[in-house]
Amino acid sequence: MSLAPDVLHIELGERSYPIVIGGALLADAELVTRHVAARDVLVVTNSTVGPLYLEQFTASLPGKRVHAIALPDGEQHKSLEVLGRVFDALVGARLNRDGCVIALGGGVVGDVAGFAAACYQRGVDFVQVPTTLLAQVDSSVGGKTGVNHPGGKNLIGAFHQPRAVLADLETLRSLPPRELIKYGLIDDAGFLEWIERHVESLAALDTAALVHAVRRSCEIKARIVAADERELGQRALLNFGHTFGHAIETAAGYGEWLHGEAVAMGMLLAADMSRHLGWLADADVQRVHDLLRRAGLPTTAPAIGAARALELMGMDKKVLQGRIRLVLLRRPGEAVITGDYPADALQRTLQRHFEGGAA
Amino acid sequence: MSLAPDVLHIELGERSYPIVIGGALLADAELVTRHVAARDVLVVTNSTVGPLYLEQFTASLPGKRVHAIALPDGEQHKSLEVLGRVFDALVGARLNRDGCVIALGGGVVGDVAGFAAACYQRGVDFVQVPTTLLAQVDSSVGGKTGVNHPGGKNLIGAFHQPRAVLADLETLRSLPPRELIKYGLIDDAGFLEWIERHVESLAALDTAALVHAVRRSCEIKARIVAADERELGQRALLNFGHTFGHAIETAAGYGEWLHGEAVAMGMLLAADMSRHLGWLADADVQRVHDLLRRAGLPTTAPAIGAARALELMGMDKKVLQGRIRLVLLRRPGEAVITGDYPADALQRTLQRHFEGGAA
Numbered sequence: 001m002s003l004a005p006d007v008l009h010i011e012l013g014e015r016s017y018p019i020v021i022g023g024a025l026l027a028d029a030e031l032v033t034r035h036v037a038a039r040d041v042l043v044v045t046n047s048t049v050g051p052l053y054l055e056q057f058t059a060s061l062p063g064k065r066v067h068a069i070a071l072p073d074g075e076q077h078k079s080l081e082v083l084g085r086v087f088d089a090l091v092g093a094r095l096n097r098d099g100c101v102i103a104l105g106g107g108v109v110g111d112v113a114g115f116a117a118a119c120y121q122r123g124v125d126f127v128q129v130p131t132t133l134l135a136q137v138d139s140s141v142g143g144k145t146g147v148n149h150p151g152g153k154n155l156i157g158a159f160h161q162p163r164a165v166l167a168d169l170e171t172l173r174s175l176p177p178r179e180l181i182k183y184g185l186i187d188d189a190g191f192l193e194w195i196e197r198h199v200e201s202l203a204a205l206d207t208a209a210l211v212h213a214v215r216r217s218c219e220i221k222a223r224i225v226a227a228d229e230r231e232l233g234q235r236a237l238l239n240f241g242h243t244f245g246h247a248i249e250t251a252a253g254y255g256e257w258l259h260g261e262a263v264a265m266g267m268l269l270a271a272d273m274s275r276h277l278g279w280l281a282d283a284d285v286q287r288v289h290d291l292l293r294r295a296g297l298p299t300t301a302p303a304i305g306a307a308r309a310l311e312l313m314g315m316d317k318k319v320l321q322g323r324i325r326l327v328l329l330r331r332p333g334e335a336v337i338t339g340d341y342p343a344d345a346l347q348r349t350l351q352r353h354f355e356g357g358a359a
Numbered sequence: 360m361s362l363a364p365d366v367l368h369i370e371l372g373e374r375s376y377p378i379v380i381g382g383a384l385l386a387d388a389e390l391v392t393r394h395v396a397a398r399d400v401l402v403v404t405n406s407t408v409g410p411l412y413l414e415q416f417t418a419s420l421p422g423k424r425v426h427a428i429a430l431p432d433g434e435q436h437k438s439l440e441v442l443g444r445v446f447d448a449l450v451g452a453r454l455n456r457d458g459c460v461i462a463l464g465g466g467v468v469g470d471v472a473g474f475a476a477a478c479y480q481r482g483v484d485f486v487q488v489p490t491t492l493l494a495q496v497d498s499s500v501g502g503k504t505g506v507n508h509p510g511g512k513n514l515i516g517a518f519h520q521p522r523a524v525l526a527d528l529e530t531l532r533s534l535p536p537r538e539l540i541k542y543g544l545i546d547d548a549g550f551l552e553w554i555e556r557h558v559e560s561l562a563a564l565d566t567a568a569l570v571h572a573v574r575r576s577c578e579i580k581a582r583i584v585a586a587d588e589r590e591l592g593q594r595a596l597l598n599f600g601h602t603f604g605h606a607i608e609t610a611a612g613y614g615e616w617l618h619g620e621a622v623a624m625g626m627l628l629a630a631d632m633s634r635h636l637g638w639l640a641d642a643d644v645q646r647v648h649d650l651l652r653r654a655g656l657p658t659t660a661p662a663i664g665a666a667r668a669l670e671l672m673g674m675d676k677k678v679l680q681g682r683i684r685l686v687l688l689r690r691p692g693e694a695v696i697t698g699d700y701p702a703d704a705l706q707r708t709l710q711r712h713f714e715g716g717a718a
Binding site: 080084087088090091092118119120121122123144146149150151152154155156157158159 | 439446449451477478480481482503505508509511513514515516517518
């Protein structure tokens, strides 16, 4: 993979930063040190990614004082308790305000490390080195960080923009393409068709396909985020599939369903509810179903019951004055946020999918 | 106390907010509800203040869904563990993004509640009802929130501006005037003289004197903060006394020395070091000493040894690239931040005060 890295600039005034997309970035000491100005760094990784890349990455930080902490792997460890261990490591390393926290891993590592960087000394620099597709196209853009609470996902967190994101495509071991599908569905029908044509080459980790997919996804997200950094309006479009997905994850217990699987299932639920509203045709929902299936994602919800699902959706962050607002599809490639729908459409969707007899 | 409340507007663009200063504010339902827009609120108080004011304050929030949590009283409870209890209360109350956290208490309550508000759902509204002078003139301006870590004070936190501050002078039970003295020393020689003339009426909680002192202190702090919201430069002037004070607090264990006592002693140390640099005269240091003594503040440091004090100062946040920057006095009423001093001047100051034979 000898292509020159592609660079996408996220424009956020004084908090602007580059996303570097390419192969073998971790081993490129010149590139890494160009994006990590601090002398003292804490690398936060996990027990799976650390053994694979930590040594190599540390070698790309010559002359710096490098500390590291490996978190246990898994969404169930995205907790206040694990966050506390990162604080202990920061204090133990005597990191100063001009130090830097680097996240080397997937979304959980990025969320916990970024939140620690946001709070340690009320904010130190943060660099993301995402090693999963989800982290490369989602966690890396938008500045959301945080941890889960037993009462709900991502209930505790902060907005904290990274100084740089280094997305090394060679760290991808597999490609769960749920995020790509999401960006196609909510914003870009052309990209959706491109994904349908390239899902096999993406799954085979073809470099050229990956560069296009990661860059296009980051562009879509960055455009939405730049217009709405604090998630007051349109940014909620990015939560497509999340309200339904959170209910699935919470009911099943964190770690039982992977976050990406739950949200993928949530996208199918949202598509089906959009059909109930007359916005999508049967064929559109079938298209979402088929694409998820080809991508190896689940298309059957757990049989937790419609009532329990509704209750779990009620604790979701996207409730506004007691009203459940949902991200639904007007058509493939165009999502809307709305609380203005017949309660019946939601009920029928939940009953169809959560009562154990789903399509 | 029937004076109309005085209102100071803190100008921070879209995060501007009023500080209302007056008597009997807690019992004024019209005033309280004007500043608390949310329907759902969590009042965070402590085991000392709660029994005195919580019932009365709750009565000033008619028609709202009011939850409350009382934290244990004391600086030693400004911890991640207590913060976790506030998160549990927020989740338990099912507070939404449009809910509001209200801090009813002193600096510890404000710092913990404000930090919880900064992180819960990545930020909800926050209203301060400070019941100590320190909280009224310091914690209420500047947006600093956070908790301590066993490795250092305020190491974990966030910047989060309140929507409003309601400073009810009738809640003041005593007046530790350390903060007032600080503002006089660092910024306003005229205010310093005013304090020297009024220290007894302030200690007697005279209303007119309090309104002037609280307002003038908030004005000085607000002017410094507005120019430097994220503490990159001049804002560090507000830390006058803190670097020395943190060493005292940490060595003694949180809760042994009150924060205000430690910082007051730190101001005397900073004044004495300024004398070693030839900036203050002996008489200036004596003046600081006498004012602290009249105000009932300590003027003798604990005998922890100069070496230990220096080590503890090294972990302080205000270290920049390994260099200890200090806030010192050019003259009474004018502070400077500097790392450019002979190491000898610091050593001699620490030896004089921390070796058990201090003045």
